[in-house]
Amino acid sequence: MRRRVIGAALAAGLLLSACSGISGRMRADAPTEEELIVIGLSQVGAESDWRVANSESMKAVFTEDRGYRLLFDDARQKQENQISAIRKFIQQQVDYIVLMPISETGWDSVLQEAWRAGIPVILVDRMVDKSYDNLYTAHVGSDFLQEGKLAADWMETRRRDEEGPVYVIHIQGTQGSTAQLGRTRALEAALERNGNWTLLAQLDGDFTQAKTYEAMTVCLGELPPGQEIDIVYCENDNEAFGAIQALEENGYICGEGGVDIISFDATRNCLTSCLEGKIALAVECNPLLGPKVEEVIQTLEAGGTPDKHTYAEEQCFTREDLSESFIAERKY
Ligand code: AHR
Numbered sequence: 001m002r003r004r005v006i007g008a009a010l011a012a013g014l015l016l017s018a019c020s021g022i023s024g025r026m027r028a029d030a031p032t033e034e035e036l037i038v039i040g041l042s043q044v045g046a047e048s049d050w051r052v053a054n055s056e057s058m059k060a061v062f063t064e065d066r067g068y069r070l071l072f073d074d075a076r077q078k079q080e081n082q083i084s085a086i087r088k089f090i091q092q093q094v095d096y097i098v099l100m101p102i103s104e105t106g107w108d109s110v111l112q113e114a115w116r117a118g119i120p121v122i123l124v125d126r127m128v129d130k131s132y133d134n135l136y137t138a139h140v141g142s143d144f145l146q147e148g149k150l151a152a153d154w155m156e157t158r159r160r161d162e163e164g165p166v167y168v169i170h171i172q173g174t175q176g177s178t179a180q181l182g183r184t185r186a187l188e189a190a191l192e193r194n195g196n197w198t199l200l201a202q203l204d205g206d207f208t209q210a211k212t213y214e215a216m217t218v219c220l221g222e223l224p225p226g227q228e229i230d231i232v233y234c235e236n237d238n239e240a241f242g243a244i245q246a247l248e249e250n251g252y253i254c255g256e257g258g259v260d261i262i263s264f265d266a267t268r269n270c271l272t273s274c275l276e277g278k279i280a281l282a283v284e285c286n287p288l289l290g291p292k293v294e295e296v297i298q299t300l301e302a303g304g305t306p307d308k309h310t311y312a313e314e315q316c317f318t319r320e321d322l323s324e325s326f327i328a329e330r331k332y
Helices: 008-013 049-061 079-091 108-116 130-135 144-158 178-193 209-222 237-249 268-275 290-301 324-329
Strands: 014-016 025-027 037-043 068-074 096-099 121-125 138-141 166-172 197-204 231-234 260-265 281-284 309-311
Touching (some): 049 068, 049 268, 049 290, 121 290, 138 290, 166 178, 197 209, 209 237, 237 260, 237 268, 268 281, 268 324
Parallel strands (some): 231 260
Antiparallel strands (some): 014 025
């Protein structure tokens, strides 16, 4: 481990790799133990297809033959596990801490401990509260409010001429996470703007298929028989899968002439469902953040100052935008 000694030998040994499939750098020779950049990474868990793709992206970039030692910790969706992992990384004197924060608050002490230990913290995916701005070095992730706004725009355009009620069910992600807060804020603003939109229920799906299926099944059982549902706004793909299952079991049609399912992430399974016509809109949330995190680390290694925020480029998909070959080539 180098403990933040910028390895001239390492820098000199870095070569552009044409064949790794990862844009970035590859060691020409095997790095010695002392040259490895040690990264302690605290991942939220494996609650969604997105999360699995995100972990794979990190593991593909931070390999020993590329000059890194990755200490990967899966917090199983518990903030206390993330805090314990970070404390352990500090004790181990890692060179960098990479944190995918489960929620925005509750990080005061542990981020201060990392800061006092002089270990740069790089936030990935979600954000932490503004009050901790000085306690992390950089953030690489998504603009979740913007994602929500893309969905809201699409729904408003589609429902433009509807004067009667538009019935909406909202399934939220993990409470207090940036992804939930941004996507929820955008829907709530759209509900306020459109007087004929009626929120039938707001459910907690915790970004998982199982919890959403359960919550949606209970909810549908409590609605008046024959209740019309126009939109189910799911804050990620796995929630969409759980919601579709519950809706279909209760006799609803998902797709044209039935319920518009809105989903975020746009992973391969979601796009397949969109191409089949079940999911009306898939808003992309790009999990392949490993190369961008590496750029931040390499900037720091070279003595530079990385951008405080780096956002992934993202887009929306409807059935018309998709084909089988497009989905087959997609990396997640
Ligand atoms: O923070 C990103 C969100 O977290 C993704 O939309 C979701 O699938 C994941 O669990």
